[in-house]
Amino acid sequence: MNEHLNRKLKGTSFVILFIVLTIILFFTLTNRVAADGNDYKTIAVEKGDTLWSLAQRYHSSNSGLSEEAFVNWIERENGIDRNFIQPDQKLIIPVRK
Incomplete structure (x- = not known):
């Protein structure tokens, strides 16, 4: 027993x-990417951009994130909803400077 x-x-x-x-x-x-805006690239949204198109364009520079995680990171760190980005809006993206 x-x-x-x-x-x-x-x-x-x-x-x-x-x-x-x-x-x-x-x-x-x-969580491979720690959020610190000073270390990451800031971009200006261009006409026709979506968070998914930004993810497709830039996520290969950050192999630690999938495209979906890349989009979620941008939303969270910039305090936005994926449906509401506008041309000339500045976004921090998880790509090192």
Whole structure:
């Protein structure tokens, strides 16, 4: 019976460890870019630009982000909604200067 309890505890410990490592890995991969406007490029929106077109144009300069994560980063750091960008608007994008 004691052996059964030990196996159960080892199994539970393994599951908890796996969950913790998964969470750490998730945050490491999704938060590779720290938000500091002084380190990132500022661009002016041109007529016809969308956040998705900006992501397609610039995200290859930041291989740590997918296009969707790139768009989400721009929205979050610039305090905007993807449907409301206008020509000549200045945006900080996650591309190092």
